[in-house]
Amino acid sequence: MLKKERQALIMREVNIRNKVLHADLSKKLAVSEDTIRRDLQELADEGKLVKVRGGALSKSFQTNSYRGAEIYKYQEKTAIARKAVPLLSNGMLVLISGGTTTIELARILPQELEATFYTPSLLVALQLAEHPNSDTILIGGRISRNAKITTGGEVVSILRDIRPDLCLIGTNSIDARIGITDSDWEVVDVKKAMIQASEKVAVLAISEKLDNAQKIRIAPINDIDYLITELEPGDPLLGPYKTAGIQVI
Amino acid sequence: MLKKERQALIMREVNIRNKVLHADLSKKLAVSEDTIRRDLQELADEGKLVKVRGGALSKSFQTNSYRGAEIYKYQEKTAIARKAVPLLSNGMLVLISGGTTTIELARILPQELEATFYTPSLLVALQLAEHPNSDTILIGGRISRNAKITTGGEVVSILRDIRPDLCLIGTNSIDARIGITDSDWEVVDVKKAMIQASEKVAVLAISEKLDNAQKIRIAPINDIDYLITELEPGDPLLGPYKTAGIQVI
DNA sequence: CCATCATTTGCAATAATTTGCAATATTGCA
């Protein structure tokens, strides 16, 4: 049995039952519990499930418990959000992805801004809806449980029909050679379409996400126009991105 | 049983009932009271609930930040939501409107339900997204700031293309002669389309909304199949609705 | 075709966690 095949079966089991036990899987797949443990560890590292003692749980099962928890690295994220605000101006059509940084941006946008926003993210949309002078359009589709964004062909096809002035993308991994990447293909599909649709693309990322890559590529580095981090634009960490032709803010 | 799984179940129980007892949990989860106590201790340390002698309380109940006072007539609304659950079964296509009652319903739906939901409400969608075995499709469109639902021609046209088995509508005004009404025309347009699309229509309303009418009509009374209130089905207030041919729950 | 290297897998020894029980302390309440 191939490792990938085994992991795919594990994921299916997790999605159906919400929980899996080492013992069950090891019997069902005829491998040792060590192997199962290692598989679960890998899947957990990719963020596809939550590993717990004795087995693993599906993400949705666990997720509702850390609602209301503090946003990780909030200070950095709100600093990034503040730096992104000047990119927006009245009359623009703006596309915003999901993620804690972009939610924070949506929250702190100036009330007087008159722009039109498209987003697939429920949480971003809720924040944007508080701004009286801007219009928010939520792109409809099937909801991805993990990311709380709408996904699927319908989303992509709506994105094909619009031409936003600016696209604001939050990302988990950016690398100066590879570009931006993610591990959830549903998210990748949507972000790809967002970037292709847009005139300009700005990536928001806290510095620890720099020089990192995951399995699936969203866009090469030269599709990106702006990179916003909490660091000073002169920081040496950002050198490679400048060299690649990105405007670092 | 996995520890995290148990704790997730405890949290769910706490969120639904607002209070749990050692004895109940220990019986339901088949572990000793010591274990329950330790679990509650851990959850309390993480700030997810408030431990009291003999059990635990939901944090929102304690600090009444979210439900205790935030939602008007929460008790009535959750009672209505509980009565609505049996209308749903596996494999159904269900349409859900916005409103605090329907959000509550989305929150307490059984985890094991396998249904497909369409909704224009962001808050309902967020709750539905926590249910691992159901699919949620958010109908896209421009967001109405007040109601936090998507509205507009796009929403209506999507609704024309689906044929749900059941439509669950929360309403602010229902009258036995006039039907259901509202004052926000954007909301009315969407709810009209929802009702027309659906096979069966259930209206959820707390009793003080009965025998009330507002400016714009959503649907006449005979478009409605079920009426769910917090009252006993035999309550005299509900007489006129029964006479009108509605099944009162 | 073979040697070599990296990856994967199972195993064993050890460490850490979880759980129920029992002894003891504390609390709420009449």
Add this chain to the structure above:
DNA sequence: TGCAATATTGCAAATTATTGCAAATGATGG
């Protein structure tokens, strides 16, 4: 106060995690 219910603590048994290692497997390049 005194009693009954609940909490706390320490402990031992069972389960699970971690680590290092060696054998098996498969890929790579000469």
